[in-house]
Amino acid sequence: NEMNVQWYPGHMTKARREMEADVRIVDMVIELLDARAPMASGNPEIRRLGQGKERVIVLNKSDLADAATTAAWIRCFQAEGAHCIAMDARGSGNRKLLMRTIEAAAAAKRERDKKRGILNRPVRAMVAGIPNVGKSTLINMLSGRSSAKTGNKPGVTRGNQWIRFQQSIELLDTPGILWPKFEDPAIGEKIAFLGSVNEMIVDKTELAVTLLAFLETNGKLEGAKERYQLKGTETAAEMLTEIARLRGCLMAGGEPDTEKAAGIVINEFRSGALGRISLEEPEGEAHGTQNTEG
Ligand code: GDP
Numbered sequence: 001n002e003m004n005v006q007w008y009p010g011h012m013t014k015a016r017r018e019m020e021a022d023v024r025i026v027d028m029v030i031e032l033l034d035a036r037a038p039m040a041s042g043n044p045e046i047r048r049l050g051q052g053k054e055r056v057i058v059l060n061k062s063d064l065a066d067a068a069t070t071a072a073w074i075r076c077f078q079a080e081g082a083h084c085i086a087m088d089a090r091g092s093g094n095r096k097l098l099m100r101t102i103e104a105a106a107a108a109k110r111e112r113d114k115k116r117g118i119l120n121r122p123v124r125a126m127v128a129g130i131p132n133v134g135k136s137t138l139i140n141m142l143s144g145r146s147s148a149k150t151g152n153k154p155g156v157t158r159g160n161q162w163i164r165f166q167q168s169i170e171l172l173d174t175p176g177i178l179w180p181k182f183e184d185p186a187i188g189e190k191i192a193f194l195g196s197v198n199e200m201i202v203d204k205t206e207l208a209v210t211l212l213a214f215l216e217t218n219g220k221l222e223g224a225k226e227r228y229q230l231k232g233t234e235t236a237a238e239m240l241t242e243i244a245r246l247r248g249c250l251m252a253g254g255e256p257d258t259e260k261a262a263g264i265v266i267n268e269f270r271s272g273a274l275g276r277i278s279l280e281e282p283e284g285e286a287h288g289t290q291n292t293e294g
Contacts, residue, residue, distance in 0.1 A: 019176035020049060022126055026172065027109050028054035030102070032129030032138060035065035035086055037279040038073050040190040043178045046128050054105040055082040056125075058098070060134040062086035064270075069278035076282040089138040098142070099166055106169065122168040128176035132196040135175035139163070142171060189214070190279050195270055205240070208262030211269060212236040215277070223275030227268070240265070 029050035034041035077084035087094035106123040161173040182188040213236040215221040244256035
């Protein structure tokens with residue numbers, strides 16, 4: 001039941017090159033990960049580009065993830081030496097916490113500046129992450145704008161626009177967009193569940209069936225079972241047919257419209273209607289050991 005998601009659009013190569021240029025002029029990289037799948041939604045390239053810079057990891061969309069699992073991920077990233085917090089970028093509830101975290105990550109640079117007699121030089125940060133992880137939402141929240149440059153428009157070519165806030169933090173107003181790496185098909189699958197893969201290249205029905213099978217295999221089907229009145233003994237494909245019937249998704253001849261049902265399942269998973277579901281747990285946490293590789 002494995003999908004093969006393999007796609008690296010040309011403009012993403014351009015995005016990487018532009019991000020390489022951007023990252024040279026910042027002191028820290030604020031890397032957004034999806035709290036539901038912090039590994040699959042990460043890109044080792046961002047880490048490589050950000051080497052030598054302070055690392056702030058934001059586990060975004062934590063409102064959709066299992067809270068205890070997110071807490072375990074935070075411990076895991078902190079053990080690696082990163083600053084890490086969880087948040088919901090749509091509200092301003094976590095704004096102060098994020099500011100404090102950025103300030104903590106900036107402390108060493110401020111200290112260095114002070115020793116060299118440099119005063120009041122702002123700390124510069126860039127937000128980076130894969131598509132749809134919430135970069136624009138986070139930048140808007142920080143800058144207090146109701147709408148900024150949303151959509152996947154990468155690039156340094158807009159002549160670096162900075163958003164200044166707090167006393168002395170400057171944020172590059174265009175995020176670094178990087179495509180996830182699909183070395184492992186399981187990664188592509190999770191990224192597709194989250195909606196970070198171009199919908200054009202994914203078969204909706206296949207995606208929904210794969211998702212239901214994944215939830216079943218990993219003991220996370222409870223919410224879907226309840227919501228769709230499933231028995232739990234069906235195959236994933238049968239579940240989809242059940243859901244089509246239940247939701248009245250029928251084609252002209254009265255046959256269940258599984259593609260329509262697939263759309264419902266995917267949307268309801270993504271909006272959290274099937275529960276707060278984490279797709280990944282940090283390894284070793286269950287055994288009380290620390291995970292050092294990510
Ligand atoms: P970008 O492609 O990384 O810039 O992502 P966007 O900022 O455009 O956000 C993609 C979608 O995720 C939008 O529909 C946002 O409203 C939504 N979103 C962003 N942050 C959060 C969050 O913390 N929680 C939830 N539930 N949705 C979020």
